[in-house]
Amino acid sequence: MPYDCPFIHRYRENKMVKKASLHLRSMLALLATSSCILSPLQAHADDADSSLKISGFLSLVAGRTSGGQLPADYSGPTSIDGHACPCYTADWGNAGVYTNSLSLRPESRAGVQLKYVLTPELNLVGQVVVRGSDTSPNLQWAYASYAPSKNLEFQLGRKRIPLYFYSDFQDIGMSYPWIGVPPELYGWEATNYNGASVRYRTNLAGTNLAVGLFGGKETVKDALYQRLFYSSETRVEWNHLFGADLEASQGPVTARAVYMQADVKTSNPLVGLNDKAKLRAYGLATNLDLDEWFVLTEVTQLTRDFEAGYKITAPAYTLGAGYHYGEWTPFLNFASYKEKTTNRALYAPQSYKRWSLTLRYDLGIRSAVKAQIDRNKDVTRNFGGDTTIMRLSYDHLF
Secondary structure, eight states: OTTHHHHHHHHHOOOSSSSHHHHHHHHHHHHHHHHHHHHHHHHHHHTTTOOOOOOOEEEEEEEOOOOOOOOOOOOSSEEEEEESSOOOEETTTTTEEESOOBTTTTTTTEEEEEEEEESSEEEEEEEEEEEESSSOOOEEEEEEESSSSSSSSEEEEEOOOOSSGGGGTOOOOGSSSSSSOOTTTTSSSOOEEEEEEEEEEEEETTTTEEEEEEEEEEEESSSSHHHTTTTSSOEEEEEEEEEEEEEEEEEEEEEEEEEEEEEEEEEEGGGEEEOOOOOOOEEEEEEETTTTEEEEEEEEEEEETTTTTTEEEEEEEEEEEEEEEEEEEEEEEEEEEOEESSOOOTTTOOEEEEEEEEEEEOSSSSSSEEEEEEEETTTSSSSSSEEEEEEEEEEEOO
C-alpha cells in the first residue's frame, strides 16, 4: 500500500501563479473538484463503517531556475522538450523540466486512492493521479491483495515497480523531506508494471524482516521520459521483468536491498530508433533515525546491454542528513549520477552532481510547506547545463 510507510507516520507526528497555463488551470480545477468530492465520500464511508476507504494526496510545487548561460563547450541540446536551456529536469519519468520562468507544471500532482475491503484477507486497491506535466488522469495502481496470514501477502494487478526505497510512495510529498525524490535515482521510462508480487514478513532475533518477489511487464505507448530526447512519440516495452528485495529494520536503522532485470525495447520509427537491451539494476538504501537527527542514503546501479554491441552503466547515489526541530525540518543533501559507456561513438554519457538544502514546516499532521534551493552541475556539459533551482511546495493528505 502506498500510504502504509513509516516515513509518512513520522512526519505526521512531527494566488501562487495568476498567469497559469490552460493545462495547469484545468489540473487545478480537477484537484479542487476531487477535494470537494473526496471529503463527503470519506465522511460517508467512515460514518457507515463502510468497506470502502478513500484517501488522497496533493502537491503544488512552484519553481524556476536562476540565471546562467550554456558554456562555450556545451555539446547538448539547447532546448529539452520545448524548454530553453539552461534548464533542470526534476522529474525524468514525467518530463518535468524547469526553466527561468516560474512554473507549477513540472512537479505538481494529485492523486485519489480507493481501497475496498472484501474480506479481512482480500481487498482491492486503485489509485488515479493527475500531474501538471500530464493532466490526463493516469491509473497508477489497480491490484487485488490477498493476505492469508499476517506474515504473507500476495498482490496481482498494476503496481509501481519497487526499484527504489521510495518507489511505492514517491508521489506523496508528505512522506519525505525533499520537495521531490532525487531525480539522479528516480524516474525512468517505465515506473509501473502489470504482474504479481508476494511478500513475507517475520521477526528474527529482534530484527523485522520483509522479503519480496515481483514480476510482470509494462508497455508505455508514449513515454514522457523519451520526450526529453525525441519530439515524437516513443514506445517503450519492459518484458520479462523480475526482481526481489529484502528489507530489514532494527531500532533506528532500516536497510533495503533490491535486484531487478528486464528486457527493454525502445522504438520510434520517425527517428529510426529500434533499440533492444537487457536491463539489470541493483540498489541499497540505509536510513538512520535518531529522533531529532536522521540520515537518508541510497545507492543504485543500472546496466543496459544493447543488442547493438555496447553497454551503458549508470551508478547513482544520494546522501542527506536532517534535523527535526519541532515543526521545522532542515535537510541537506548531495546526489550524483554518472554514466559510463563502452562505445562513445554510439552513445555520449551524461553525468550530474547536485547539492540541495530544504526547509520543511509541518502545518499539521496532514499538511506541510517546503522551500528548497538546488545547485545542479552538468558534469559532462551535454544535457541542460549548470543551473540553480528555487522551489516552493505545499503538500497535503486527504
